[in-house]
Amino acid sequence: MAWIGQLSTEGRWIVISGDRRITRNKVEYAAFRxxxxxxxxxxxxxxxxxxxxxxxxxxxLWSTIEKQxxxxxxxxxxxxxxxxxxxxxxxx
Numbered sequence: 001m002a003w004i005g006q007l008s009t010e011g012r013w014i015v016i017s018g019d020r021r022i023t024r025n026k027v028e029y030a031a032f033r034x035x036x037x038x039x040x041x042x043x044x045x046x047x048x049x050x051x052x053x054x055x056x057x058x059x060x061l062w063s064t065i066e067k068q069x070x071x072x073x074x075x076x077x078x079x080x081x082x083x084x085x086x087x088x089x090x091x092x
Contacts, residue, residue, distance in 0.1 A: 001027065001028050001031055004028070004031045004032055004035050004037065005031065005035070007035070007037055008035035008036045008037055008074070011036065012036045012037070012038070012069075012074060013036070013037050013038075014037075014038050014039075014040065014065065014069050015037050015038070015039045015040070016039075016040045016041075016042075016058065016065075016080075017039065017040075017041055017042070018041070018042040018046075018047040018054075019041075020041050020042075022039070022041075023041070023077065023090060032075060032077070033075040033077075034075060035074055035075055036074035036075075037074055037075065038068075038069045038072060038074060038075075038076050038077075038078075039076070039077040039078065040065055040069075040077075040078050040079075040080050040087070041077065041078070041079055041080065041090065042054065042079075042080050043079050043080060043081050043082055045081075045082040046080055046081065046082040049082060053082075057080065057081075057082065058080070060085070061080055061085065061087065064085060064087055065080075065087070068087055076089065077089065077090040078090060
């Protein structure tokens, strides 16, 4: 959890992760939501996909990730889909 505070003090970081435990752990969730970070988490299907497929999807979604991160407040969390180009905000 220290990394959340550290990155937040450095500025606005974009976090891309397959580890969605942060959305279930109340302390980590609260820390992330109050930070300046914007999180993009792999969907379950994308997380289980081969690394090459994950990289293909990240590249395909990169411009959408950039645009979305520019228009939201820090603490926002999104799910990266395996097929769609629509990024959904996580409602946890």
